[in-house]
Amino acid sequence: MRRQTALVFRWTLLQQLRDPSGLLVIFLIPVLLNPVALWLGDRFQSRLQGKDAQLLVRVPEELAQWILPEDQLELVSGPHSEDNDSRALASVEPARDGEPARIHYRSIRQQSVLAKSRLETVLQRFQEHEVDVALEQAGLGITYQQVLDIQERDLATSQESQAGLLGRLLPLILLFVVMNAAMLSALDAITGERERSTLETILSSGVNRLSLLMGKVGVVVGVALLSGLLALMSLWASLALGLYHPSTGGLDLPFHAIPWLLVLFLPVTLFLGLVTSLVAAQAPDFRTGQFNIAMLMLVVLAMAGVSAFPSLSLSAFLALVPVSGVAMAMREVMVGHYQWGLLALVLLASLLHLGLAVYLGARMVVREDLLSGRYSVAERRALGRFAPEVGGIFALCLLANWFLGQRVQSLDFVWGTAFTQVVIVMGLALGGVIWVGARPSITWQLRWPGRGDTALALVAGLGAPGISLLLARVQAPLLPIASSYREQVNAALDLDLPMPVLLALFAALPALSEELLFRGTLLGLLRRHSSPIKSVLVVALLFGTMHMQVVRVLPTTCLGLLLGAAAMRGRSLLLPMGIHVIHNGLLVLLGYGHWFPDGDPPMVLLLPMAFLSVASVAAMGRRP
Amino acid sequence: MIEARGLVKRFHSPRTVVAVDHVSFRCLPGQIFGLLGPNGAGKTTTLRILSTLMAPDEGSAVLNGYDVRREPERVRASIGYLSTSTGLYGRLSAREMILYFARLQGVKEPGRRVDELVEEMGLAAFADTRCDRLSTGMKQKVSIARVLVHDPPILILDEPTAGLDVLVARSFMELMERARAAGRCVLFSTHIMSEAERLCDRIAVIHRGRILANASLEELRLATGQHYMESIFVHLVEQAEKQA
Numbered sequence: 118m119r120r121q122t123a124l125v126f127r128w129t130l131l132q133q134l135r136d137p138s139g140l141l142v143i144f145l146i147p148v149l150l151n152p153v154a155l156w157l158g159d160r161f162q163s164r165l166q167g168k169d170a171q172l173l174v175r176v177p178e179e180l181a182q183w184i185l186p187e188d189q190l191e192l193v194s195g196p197h198s199e200d201n202d203s204r205a206l207a208s209v210e211p212a213r214d215g216e217p218a219r220i221h222y223r224s225i226r227q228q229s230v231l232a233k234s235r236l237e238t239v240l241q242r243f244q245e246h247e248v249d250v251a252l253e254q255a256g257l258g259i260t261y262q263q264v265l266d267i268q269e270r271d272l273a274t275s276q277e278s279q280a281g282l283l284g285r286l287l288p289l290i291l292l293f294v295v296m297n298a299a300m301l302s303a304l305d306a307i308t309g310e311r312e313r314s315t316l317e318t319i320l321s322s323g324v325n326r327l328s329l330l331m332g333k334v335g336v337v338v339g340v341a342l343l344s345g346l347l348a349l350m351s352l353w354a355s356l357a358l359g360l361y362h363p364s365t366g367g368l369d370l371p372f373h374a375i376p377w378l379l380v381l382f383l384p385v386t387l388f389l390g391l392v393t394s395l396v397a398a399q400a401p402d403f404r405t406g407q408f409n410i411a412m413l414m415l416v417v418l419a420m421a422g423v424s425a426f427p428s429l430s431l432s433a434f435l436a437l438v439p440v441s442g443v444a445m446a447m448r449e450v451m452v453g454h455y456q457w458g459l460l461a462l463v464l465l466a467s468l469l470h471l472g473l474a475v476y477l478g479a480r481m482v483v484r485e486d487l488l489s490g491r492y493s494v495a496e497r498r499a500l501g502r503f504a505p506e507v508g509g510i511f512a513l514c515l516l517a518n519w520f521l522g523q524r525v526q527s528l529d530f531v532w533g534t535a536f537t538q539v540v541i542v543m544g545l546a547l548g549g550v551i552w553v554g555a556r557p558s559i560t561w562q563l564r565w566p567g568r569g570d571t572a573l574a575l576v577a578g579l580g581a582p583g584i585s586l587l588l589a590r591v592q593a594p595l596l597p598i599a600s601s602y603r604e605q606v607n608a609a610l611d612l613d614l615p616m617p618v619l620l621a622l623f624a625a626l627p628a629l630s631e632e633l634l635f636r637g638t639l640l641g642l643l644r645r646h647s648s649p650i651k652s653v654l655v656v657a658l659l660f661g662t663m664h665m666q667v668v669r670v671l672p673t674t675c676l677g678l679l680l681g682a683a684a685m686r687g688r689s690l691l692l693p694m695g696i697h698v699i700h701n702g703l704l705v706l707l708g709y710g711h712w713f714p715d716g717d718p719p720m721v722l723l724l725p726m727a728f729l730s731v732a733s734v735a736a737m738g739r740r741p
Numbered sequence: 742m743i744e745a746r747g748l749v750k751r752f753h754s755p756r757t758v759v760a761v762d763h764v765s766f767r768c769l770p771g772q773i774f775g776l777l778g779p780n781g782a783g784k785t786t787t788l789r790i791l792s793t794l795m796a797p798d799e800g801s802a803v804l805n806g807y808d809v810r811r812e813p814e815r816v817r818a819s820i821g822y823l824s825t826s827t828g829l830y831g832r833l834s835a836r837e838m839i840l841y842f843a844r845l846q847g848v849k850e851p852g853r854r855v856d857e858l859v860e861e862m863g864l865a866a867f868a869d870t871r872c873d874r875l876s877t878g879m880k881q882k883v884s885i886a887r888v889l890v891h892d893p894p895i896l897i898l899d900e901p902t903a904g905l906d907v908l909v910a911r912s913f914m915e916l917m918e919r920a921r922a923a924g925r926c927v928l929f930s931t932h933i934m935s936e937a938e939r940l941c942d943r944i945a946v947i948h949r950g951r952i953l954a955n956a957s958l959e960e961l962r963l964a965t966g967q968h969y970m971e972s973i974f975v976h977l978v979e980q981a982e983k984q985a
Contacts, residue, residue, distance in 0.1 A: 124841070315828045321792045
């Protein structure tokens with residue numbers, strides 16, 4: 118068996134090495150990604166913070182003397198005129214008649230924001246002087262002035278700050294490179310066998326199936342490892358060549374971190390290579406393989422994205438989460454502040470994840486149908502056995518949300534929300550389809566709807582908040598909204614995030630991931646052997662239950678009915694996705710904008726909205 | 742020897758179709774057995790079951806003494822299977838392709854065996870050319886060399902002459918005759934009546950998954966009162982349709 122594995126490995130690798138376009142993508146990306154990213158980052162930072170970036174501002178005369186050369190501010194000269202004022206990136210309107218001083222700037226221009234920040238420093242300097250004078254005039258000594266004088270001191274060394282910055286990005290870059298290489302290699306070596314009609318040739322030879330898969334997984338893992346190592350070397354070389362030299366000084370890859378990075382990198386790469394290979398082996402055709410692995414990459418990057426959040430640090434809980442634990446550990450070793458126990462736990466958990474993947478892979482490969490593609494949806498449909506899978510996926514999602522989702526959201530609300538939606542909900546939506554051997558694009562009904570249905574979905578989306586808000590209000594005497602739920606919503610809205618990010622995070626992302634799971638996977642599997650009405654009803658109930666708040670069950674179940682009906686009538690998942698995104702977006706805007714005195718729109722508005730929404734979905738699916 | 746007993750295979754896409762319906766036959770060493778039928782008759786599915794690519798829903802098959810369900814790896818080591826596509830790795834040369842399979846099958850002195858086959862199949866001039874740059878006929882020759890590399894006692898060939906020009910097809914038929922002379926058991930599928938007439942010791946006519954007749958050409962002529970294979974085939978199919 119070992120001889121056959123080695124043979125498959127050697128000859129598969131030989132074939133991959135003979136594909137110049139594939140090699141170019143697999144190895145050029147890790148080599149070029151770092152220098153290009155660092156060079157662009159340097160250019161961008163130089164534009165914002167470069168020594169020559171003198172910014173034009175307009176300030177009153179009494180303030181002009183407090184501008185120092187290091188502020189890099191240049192005063193707009195010339196008489197006061199509209200034309201001259203528009204040249205200034207920011208301007209100060211002095212305090213007058215009890216009114217505070219005002220800084221005028223434009224938030225959409227980066228340089229204007231930077232000019233505002235520099236003007237704030239000037240104003241603070243001026244204010245401190247005024248306070249000093251006032252205190253002295255009041256006869257208060259220097260001691261009082263010192264008490265009021267607050268100085269900030271960053272205890273992190275320059276090297277630590279730089280390593281911290283690099284540590285936030287490096288795990289993402291490394292894991293992206295690894296996944297990219299594993300994806301291309303697995304598609305060529307595994308899914309490509311079916312596409313090139315060589316699968317029957319190799320399967321009918323005397324080679325043992327486990328040897329065949331292990332040999333191919335070996336190539337995928339090897340290519341991913343090599344690609345990751347190239348990315349590390351290219352990063353080190355880029356920094357050594359000084360491609361990144363911000364005003365704070367050069368960045369450096371800390372020498373002490375390199376052995377740790379390699380130790381952490383090895384098991385996670387093996388794990389990702391194996392999982393990618395298994396996903397590739399399960400795909401019935403090349404396009405499905407590409408799609409499934411691209412979705413898997415998204416899930417992995419959401420897990421790795423944890424390192425980009427400075428508010429989080431490695432904990433025993435995070436150490437156990439696949440990929441996230443390794444990403445955090447990589448960041449900690451880059452900074453040089455780490456606990457041996459936690460690093461050991463990360464390594465142990467990585468090995469455990471790897472062992473689990475090997476066990477599942479070995480169980481999958483003994484099924485004769487894995488490589489021959491016999492495990493088809495059509496067969497399962499005839500047997501009518503998808504109900505247990507639907508129940509299993511839902512139960513798993515509920516448990517994962519309860520034990521993992523809530524925990525990660527308590528660590529960092531923004532990352533936790535993204536993690537829950539992408540990793541848990543989208544991951545289970547994809548995992549469920551792969552597990553039953555179906556094609557996601559068909560199960561999920563990923564097809565463009567007609568213009569008429571698209572227009573109706575737009576109207577249905579605009580009216581959909583009418584349904585959920587109306588029902589929430591109707592049930593309010595019996596089920597008042599829990600204060601914890603209100604706090605959660607307010608916490609989300611109070612985040613200091615730009616509106617597009619708020620909308621993306623709390624409106625679009627949950628809508629898209631929930632639609633993939635509920636109207637995509639669960640409804641897609643159920644409708645194969647149940648009546649449309651029964652399928653939509655069951656999935657809507659699951660959707661309502663999933664929100665884990667008694668007060669939300671009725672409104673979300675009814676919204677689920679509307680979304681399910683849209684998916685079935687319009688025969689496209691994009692319709693409920695659109696309706697759901699608009700519905701969530703309007704709720705975020707309503708909560709943020711305080712447009713109505715009571716918070717919610719009046720009943721007189723909600724009723725027609727709800728009617729319009731239901732009528733639009735009812736009109737869907739009519740062909741001229 | 743190949744012995745198939747009551748093989749059944751159902752597909753469920755989009756409705757349940759019985760692709761192979763209680764198929765039984767026996768192919769002895771030194772015999773060419775033809776599975777003759779139109780497209781979609783169940784020939785390829787039967788051959789895939791025998792080469793262990795698919796498991797039968799019912800029935801069993803024994804090849805060279807090994808059961809396809811219980812000992813699939815031993816079955817695979819005993820057969821040379823050629824699918825409807827050439828199934829070659831485009832980035833390997835013809836010689837490398839044959840060598841790879843020689844090593845996978847555990848052939849002793851694989852290099853010498855590859856040289857022998859390259860010579861025998863007339864591949865010398867193209868042996869070092871990548872498979873994706875070979876002509877269709879050459880590709881089919883490489884495929885046959887790959888099938889023969891471990892000297893299997895059983896050959897299972899799925900429409901081996903489809904898409905080949907007359908000369909190459911003729912050389913294939915000669916090769917099958919040589920295999921029969923060497924005592925191999927050759928099972929091949931075709932929908933070309935003249936091939937079956939020329940080569941087969943026994944012919945099984947398969948239609949809609951069921952074997953309508955399994956006999957020698959002479960026996961079929963006697964049973965149907967028709968002389969040409971095409972007429973025999975049409976006669977059998979029409980009778981089956983009437984009975985259905």
